[in-house]
Every structure is written in C-alpha cells, then in structure tokens.
Amino acid sequence: MKKFDVVAIGELNVDLxxxxxxxxxxxxxxxxxxxMLLTLGSSTAIFAANVSSLGSNTAFVGMIGKDSxxxxxxxxxxxxxxxxxxxxxxxxxxxxxxxxxxxxxxxAMVTYQGPMDVMTFNDIDPSVFDQTKHIHLSSVFFxxxxxxxxxxxxxxxxEKGVTTSLDVQWDPSEQWDFDYKEIxxxxxxxxxxxxEITLLTHSQxxxxxxxxxxxxxxxxxxxxxxxxxxxxVKDGTNHFLESFLNTQVVDAIGAGDSFNSxxxxxxxxxxxxxxxxxxxxxxxxxxxxxxxGTGAFVSKAVVVQLAKDKFSQTITL
Ligand SMILES: Nc1ncnc2c1ncn2[C@@H]1O[C@H](COP(=O)(O)OP(=O)(O)O)[C@@H](O)[C@H]1O
Ligand SMILES: [Mg+2]
Numbered sequence: 001m002k003k004f005d006v007v008a009i010g011e012l013n014v015d016l017x018x019x020x021x022x023x024x025x026x027x028x029x030x031x032x033x034x035x036m037l038l039t040l041g042s043s044t045a046i047f048a049a050n051v052s053s054l055g056s057n058t059a060f061v062g063m064i065g066k067d068s069x070x071x072x073x074x075x076x077x078x079x080x081x082x083x084x085x086x087x088x089x090x091x092x093x094x095x096x097x098x099x100x101x102x103x104x105x106x107x108a109m110v111t112y113q114g115p116m117d118v119m120t121f122n123d124i125d126p127s128v129f130d131q132t133k134h135i136h137l138s139s140v141f142f143x144x145x146x147x148x149x150x151x152x153x154x155x156x157x158x159e160k161g162v163t164t165s166l167d168v169q170w171d172p173s174e175q176w177d178f179d180y181k182e183i184x185x186x187x188x189x190x191x192x193x194x195x196e197i198t199l200l201t202h203s204q205x206x207x208x209x210x211x212x213x214x215x216x217x218x219x220x221x222x223x224x225x226x227x228x229x230x231x232x233v234k235d236g237t238n239h240f241l242e243s244f245l246n247t248q249v250v251d252a253i254g255a256g257d258s259f260n261s262x263x264x265x266x267x268x269x270x271x272x273x274x275x276x277x278x279x280x281x282x283x284x285x286x287x288x289x290x291x292x293g294t295g296a297f298v299s300k301a302v303v304v305q306l307a308k309d310k311f312s313q314t315i316t317l
Contacts, residue, residue, distance in 0.1 A: 004083070004132040005056040005268045009124070009153070010044025011116035011142045012062035012087070013096030014069045021101055025108070033101075039292075040076035041098050043169055044138040046254040046293035049080035050261035050283070051136075053297040055317050056268055059083035059132070061124055063115035069095035080294070088123050090115050116142055121149035121156075129160040134268050136260065137164065140178070141171040147178075154186035163267070165189035167260055168196055176200050184216035189267060189276075191260050193223040194230075219273050221263055221280060223256050229284075231277045241277050244285040244311040254293020259284035261297075282313055 020034025040049075045060070052058040060082050064070035066089050073095060074084045093114040101108045123145075129135075135157050140147045157164050166187045168178065176199045184190055190213070194206050203209040206222070210232065213220060220232040228243035262283025266276040286306050290296035296306060300317040307313040 002131055002133045003057065004059045006048075006051050006058045006134045006136060006264060007061060007086070007128055007132040008044050008048040008051075008058065008082075008136045008138070009061040009146070010047075010136075010138045011042050011096065011113075012045060012060070012064050012073050013041045013098055013111070013114075013116065014072055015039050015041030015098050015100060017100045017102060019102045021103060024103075025101060038072070040073055042096075042139070043167075043254070043257050043293075044136070045073075045077065045082075046257040047136060047138060047167075047260050047264075048077065048082045049294045050254075050258050050287075050297045051265050052080050052082045053294075053299065054261060054265040054283070054303065055300060056265050057083075059086055059128075061086045061088075061128060063088045063090055063093075063119040063123065065089070065093050065095040065115060066091060067095055069097060086125050086128050088115075088119065090118075093118070111142075113142060118145050119143065120145035121152045124153075126156075129156060129162055132162060134163045134165070134264065136167075136264060138167045138257075138260075139169040140166075141169065141173065150183055151186060154183070158186060163188040165191055165260065165264055165267070167191045167256065168200060170196065171199070174199075176202065180213065181216060184213060185218075188218050189263065190217055190220040191223065191256075191263065191280075192220075193225070193256055197222055219276075221259075221273075221277055223259050223280075223284070225252075225255075228281055229259065229277055231273055233273050237273065239274060239277065241274075241281055244282055244313065246285050246288045246310065249288045250291050250295075252288050253291075255284045255287045257293055258287035258297070279315075282307060282311065282315070285311055 018033035096114040231239040259280040263280035266279040
C-alpha cells in the first residue's frame, strides 16, 4: 500500500492580481487599482488541489522561500488536503510570485520564478518515489532545473513502478526547446493542449504533430478547448470525445489543469483510457462553471452536484 495516489512535482507561486486599473501602467508613474487578490497561483498547484478534492491522496513537491508567501502557499495546499511534507524550503530565494494586471479580458503578467527555476532531481526526497503510485509533472518551461532532469526523474519513477503524467504547458520563450523524441517514451500519460503539442513537435498542423508523437507515446490526451479532447493510445486507439459543452463559461482559467485532475484521478483508480478521457472532459467542463482554477472543486459533493445539474452526468467519487 502506497501512502499517496498522486505526487505533483512542479512550480509554486502566489498570484497577486490587480483589477479595475484606471490607466495603462507607465514607467515613472503611479496609478490606482480598485481591487486586489492575493492567492495561490501555479498550474501544477491547481492540478494538485483539484485531484485531491476528487479524492486522490495527494502530495506536492516544489521549492519555496522561507517567507510569508511561502507560508501562504503551504496553508493554501493544506486547506485542499494536499500534503506539504515534501516541499523544499530554501534560504537562497524568495517564493515565486506572479503579478497580474487585468484590463478587462486582457492581462499583463510579470513572474518572478525564484526557487521554481532552480529545483533539480537532487533536491527531491528520493523516498517520494516509494510512497506514491503516480507522479504528475507540469510547466517544464518555467523550471529550468526540472526540465534538465526530466528523463532522470521519469526513469527513476519507472524503475520504482511509479506511473507518470506530463503536461508541458506553455513555453514563454516560444523556442519549444524540448527533446520530445527522447522524453515521451518514458511518460505514461502525456497531456498537452493542441497548440502546445503542435509547437512542441515543430509541426504546421495538429495532424502532423499526431503522426510525429504516435510512435513515441503510451497514452496521450490532447486538450482541444470547448471542442473536447483527442485520445491516442499505443495500441492504436484514436478517440475524439466532444466536450460537455458549457455555453455559460465563467472563465476557463485552469480548465486544462482540471482536465488533468479528472484524467489522473480515474487513471490511478485503474480506469481505462476512455474512462479517464471522459472524466477529464467532464472536470474541464466543471472548471468553467466557476471563477478561477479551483472555484468549482469545493468538495466531492459539490462536484457530483455540478456534474448532474450542469451536464446531466451521474458520477460517484
Ligand atoms: N467551454 C467549455 N465547455 C466544456 N468543456 C470545456 C470548455 N472549455 C474547455 N473545456 C474542457 O476543458 C478541457 C481543457 O481545456 P483547454 O482549454 O483545452 O486546456 P488548456 O487550459 O490546457 O489549454 C478541454 O479538453 C475540454 O474538455
Ligand atoms: Mg494547460
């Protein structure tokens, strides 16, 4: 028996979001914002919080500073029942932070990566690999140390009988410098969105990207926004599943991370790839019914009710 179903390894930061800003920012001037929100940021943390809310025993591996933002990160994870016992605290850097300036639908963001960029395989407590069934990795382009050690981590997990999933997420440099040919064979479940997989494989079209990854993947689920998702399996399965369309989207922040949560929740329970895909689509849809990445995932009961009321789906968690 493993202590954890899922361990998420990834970036941790706070988000400081400013709304209702009167004018465009200009260097050398000061302006007012009407609203402010300080909250746990990070795509990998949204995944961890939501997979935990669905019922997977979850822990997080990430690096933070010894400061009040670090305390906020830890208490936010704990409030979602995500274990913080493997979180690494460093004296050398302040906890990562993103400052977001919202202008209606548009947003300007500045991120201080801090410790997330320097964490490597050697910082991770090796006993993590003995204590979990599954490891989820995400946001590799925000984490140079982790990206460099990706194959090492994936190989070590495989040796320990631990399954893995990877969502590369966006590359802010837009270089897409990533050796997918070497890495993908070690990944049990690869979960990019359609733009990311196309750019990552330096393809012109999604079809071209699919042809390139097909010989390399084990299970691959490609997220396609409000269209749904496409599942590819090593055995030749190629299955498009339409979304549980939400026509009254509050926002789509974290929809992809929530898809990952649904998919991996089913996966660690032994669900078939198609069952995992259905749950991914449903959790992505549920995500869009509330503000932010974790707003809809208050409790198992709330998720069950949302599935029934909004999408006429009966689920048990
Ligand atoms: N408007 C919507 N209605 C229903 N489901 C949606 C909607 N938007 C997204 N989803 C679901 O969420 C999943 C992930 O969203 P997507 O935007 O593709 O991911 P990412 O955030 O990684 O780009 C989709 O595959 C889909 O199943
Ligand atoms: Mg995403």
